[in-house]
Amino acid sequence: MHKIWLIVKREYINGVKRKAFVVMTLLVPLLGIISVVLVAFVSKHGSNQSLRLAIVDNAGSSAASIVQNLSAVMANGAHQFTISETLDRPADSKGIEQQLRASINIGKLDAYLVIPSDLSHPFELHMKNTGNFAAMAPVTAAVNQASIEARLRARGINVDNVSEIVRAADLQVIKVSESGESVERGQTFGIAIGLVLLLYMSLLMYGILTMRSVLEEKTTRTMEVLVSSVQPIQLLAGKILGVAGVAFTQFLIWIASLALLLTYGAFMAAIFGGGSFPAIHIPASLLVWVICYFVGGYFLYSSMFAAIGSACSNEQDAGQLQWLAMGPLVFAMSFYWLVMIDSTSTPSLVLSEIPFLAPVLMPLRISIQTPPVWQIALSMFLLLVTVFGAVWASAKVYRIGVLMYGKRPTVPEMVRWLRYS
Amino acid sequence: MDAISLENVTKSYDGVTAVNGVSLRVRQGAILGLLGPNGAGKTSTIRMVMNILAPDEGSIHVFGEPISDKIREAIGYLPEERGLYPRMQVRAVIVFLASLRGMPEAEARRRADEWLERFELKDWADKEVRDLSKGMQQKVQFIAAVLHEPRLVILDEPFSGLDPVNATTVKDVMLEMRDRGTTVVLSTHRMEQVERMCDSICLIDKGRNVLDGELRAIKQSYGKNTVQIEFTGSDAFLSHPAVASVNRLGSGAEVKLNPGGNPQEILKAALQSGAQITRFELLEPSLNEIFIEKTGHA
Numbered sequence: 001m002h003k004i005w006l007i008v009k010r011e012y013i014n015g016v017k018r019k020a021f022v023v024m025t026l027l028v029p030l031l032g033i034i035s036v037v038l039v040a041f042v043s044k045h046g047s048n049q050s051l052r053l054a055i056v057d058n059a060g061s062s063a064a065s066i067v068q069n070l071s072a073v074m075a076n077g078a079h080q081f082t083i084s085e086t087l088d089r090p091a092d093s094k095g096i097e098q099q100l101r102a103s104i105n106i107g108k109l110d111a112y113l114v115i116p117s118d119l120s121h122p123f124e125l126h127m128k129n130t131g132n133f134a135a136m137a138p139v140t141a142a143v144n145q146a147s148i149e150a151r152l153r154a155r156g157i158n159v160d161n162v163s164e165i166v167r168a169a170d171l172q173v174i175k176v177s178e179s180g181e182s183v184e185r186g187q188t189f190g191i192a193i194g195l196v197l198l199l200y201m202s203l204l205m206y207g208i209l210t211m212r213s214v215l216e217e218k219t220t221r222t223m224e225v226l227v228s229s230v231q232p233i234q235l236l237a238g239k240i241l242g243v244a245g246v247a248f249t250q251f252l253i254w255i256a257s258l259a260l261l262l263t264y265g266a267f268m269a270a271i272f273g274g275g276s277f278p279a280i281h282i283p284a285s286l287l288v289w290v291i292c293y294f295v296g297g298y299f300l301y302s303s304m305f306a307a308i309g310s311a312c313s314n315e316q317d318a319g320q321l322q323w324l325a326m327g328p329l330v331f332a333m334s335f336y337w338l339v340m341i342d343s344t345s346t347p348s349l350v351l352s353e354i355p356f357l358a359p360v361l362m363p364l365r366i367s368i369q370t371p372p373v374w375q376i377a378l379s380m381f382l383l384l385v386t387v388f389g390a391v392w393a394s395a396k397v398y399r400i401g402v403l404m405y406g407k408r409p410t411v412p413e414m415v416r417w418l419r420y421s
Numbered sequence: 422m423d424a425i426s427l428e429n430v431t432k433s434y435d436g437v438t439a440v441n442g443v444s445l446r447v448r449q450g451a452i453l454g455l456l457g458p459n460g461a462g463k464t465s466t467i468r469m470v471m472n473i474l475a476p477d478e479g480s481i482h483v484f485g486e487p488i489s490d491k492i493r494e495a496i497g498y499l500p501e502e503r504g505l506y507p508r509m510q511v512r513a514v515i516v517f518l519a520s521l522r523g524m525p526e527a528e529a530r531r532r533a534d535e536w537l538e539r540f541e542l543k544d545w546a547d548k549e550v551r552d553l554s555k556g557m558q559q560k561v562q563f564i565a566a567v568l569h570e571p572r573l574v575i576l577d578e579p580f581s582g583l584d585p586v587n588a589t590t591v592k593d594v595m596l597e598m599r600d601r602g603t604t605v606v607l608s609t610h611r612m613e614q615v616e617r618m619c620d621s622i623c624l625i626d627k628g629r630n631v632l633d634g635e636l637r638a639i640k641q642s643y644g645k646n647t648v649q650i651e652f653t654g655s656d657a658f659l660s661h662p663a664v665a666s667v668n669r670l671g672s673g674a675e676v677k678l679n680p681g682g683n684p685q686e687i688l689k690a691a692l693q694s695g696a697q698i699t700r701f702e703l704l705e706p707s708l709n710e711i712f713i714e715k716t717g718h719a
Contacts, residue, residue, distance in 0.1 A: 003521055006517065006520055006521055007521075010509075010517055014506070018508075216506075220504040220505065220506065220507055221503055221504030222503075222504045222505060222506055223502075224473070224500040224502045224503065225503055225504075225518060225562075225565070227473050228471045228472075228473055228493070228496075228498040228500065229493070229494075229518070229521040229522050230521055403468070403473065403474075416435075
């Protein structure tokens with residue numbers, strides 16, 4: 001045990017002293033802070049430019065309604081649209097449009113809207129920056145309402161405020177769970193996506209870190225000195241635990257900075273200008289399950305990555321073989337949408353019970369809709385059995401692999417190593 | 422009790438026999454030269470003694486005990502495939518390796534400083550390994566192998582990469598250790614080092630122990646069957662029937678005699694053929710010759 005501890009300690013100290021670790025650990029929270037500040041800043045100061053819009057009304061009935069509907073006011077108090085002119089049924093429509101295009105090109109105008117003479121034809125919005133979705137949405141709504149208003153009028157119904165009548169009904173989605181009900185505003189989806197990405201990225205990242213660490217001992221030829229003092233299984237265990245310590249430290253720093261960000265995020269956002277900061281509530285039970293599956297997944301994948309590292313003599317060979325371990329993770333990622341759409345379906349159930357996919361897909365299912373206890377228990381059991389099998393097999397491959405230099409072994413060769421005493 | 426005793430040890434990988442029934446005893450407090458051509462099975466033998474590989478057959482004892490993790494701590498090992506963590510500090514890496522061999526860290530740190538001083542690496546103790554030259558790293562590796570005062574030291578090509586000054590320091594340390602009762606196993610290709618330092622040798626070829634014993638006794642058993650001649654003029658005498666083989670040197674030749682061949686006959690033949698003899702000496706065979714004779718190749 002003492003020797004394992006010595007290896008864990010060395011692995012940990014050298015892991016956290018690595019430049020890549022320091023940069024990653026600091027960069028992620030820093031990017032978080034920057035993005036919060038940026039969002040707050042943009043929402044206040046971003047699009048304070050009023051969009052200069054001309055309207056060519058070939059129907060002669062809807063311009064007023066559209067102008068009225070485009071009277072939205074921005075955060076800074078200015079109108080989002082400035083209607084530079086309204087041309088009511090111009091004689092030379094084509095000529096007018098040509099002039100307006102010229103105005104846009106010399107920067108005197110941002111866009112012009114053409115109302116068709118027959119309202120069943122499409123409206124046209126001519127603009128330079130067609131990527132400006134923020135401007136397109138209100139115009140679409142205004143045009144929509146104007147055409148509804150016109151159709152109602154044609155049927156003899158006169159209304160002052162169409163928007164009030166045709167306003168879409170609200171559908172509030174409320175999530176039902178054992179702990180009560182909560183209003184759904186997309187946070188389930190957000191948490192689920194966040195979880196999948198977090199689990200996938202960290203399993204991959206720390207797995208590869210373990211592999212690199214094993215590979216470093218081989219490429220620097222430190223390995224034989226080590227295995228002359230400690231058993232390969234001790235070395236493997238120390239390495240996996242040491243990298244786990246590094247991962248844990250990184251997570252702790254990230255979680256602490258996330259907590260700070262959530263606490264002071266609103267405060268910071270307020271300083272840099274308005275914008276509400278979403279409050280995200282993550283259930284404690286979900287957190288516990290995520291940690292359990294992460295730990296299981298970490299041991300499963302990092303032992304596989306360690307075995308691959310031990311079998312190879314250089315980065316290139318390891319790069320080819322690492323697909324053995326990355327494959328299942330990528331597979332899990334390519335099916336997460338299936339679980340997301342219906343987490344109770346049979347495919348979701350089957351996929352989340354497969355031990356190699358469970359560390360990503362089961363927490364995803366739990367976050368969407370907690371499955372029956374037996375399903376979680378079964379997947380956890382299968383995962384644990386597989387972890388023991390993987391650690392055993394990795395230790396076998398490892399103890400042979402660490403002394404092999406030269407040609408990269410084939411997969412059948414590695415399988416044969418499992419039978420060596 | 423022998424420092425190492427191997428009984429009929431066999432090891433094969435995927436059908437290739439690397440070590441084939443090797444038996445060997447290494448006396449305590451001796452320096453043993455482990456010799457053999459490339460791929461002869463030296464490294465596999467050493468790895469089995471170090472318990473890195475398990476033998477397929479046979480038994481291995483170190484200081485009378487079957488090899489175990491505990492007894493392994495009494496061994497210092499400098500493998501041929503050796504290296505250090507490039508990003509660790511010199512002292513830290515020495516202390517780490519010593520503590521893996523059971524030495525308390527504080528004690529290891531104190532001794533590391535003593536050894537670094539002896540090898541003139543004191544100023545490098547806090548530098549990272551990758552900042553050191555290859556020769557300096559070799560010295561650090563040597564320190565790491567002997568720091569925990571092992572009773573048995575196994576050194577695989579300890580002099581490779583060392584300049585003459587440092588090679589001498591390493592040689593002196595080895596002799597000092599021997600004088601203190603430490604057993605040293607030296608695996609190398611450099612015959613002149615073995616000849617100068619070793620008390621006994623073991624020659625392994627194609628997985629078999631082809632020759633072992635005290636170096637002096639081995640050489641004597643070959644008798645003085647080699648003649649070193651320096652001469653000018655005709656070399657016709659070199660084809661005399663008593664000559665078994667000739668190794669031409671710059672100023673003459675080293676001549677091996679046939680069994681029963683009389684060196685006087687050669688001298689007579691040389692004088693008769695008109696060669697000017699400047700030196701004529703009867704020698705024991707060099708280890709190199711014994712090596713070549715036993716293995717059939719250099």
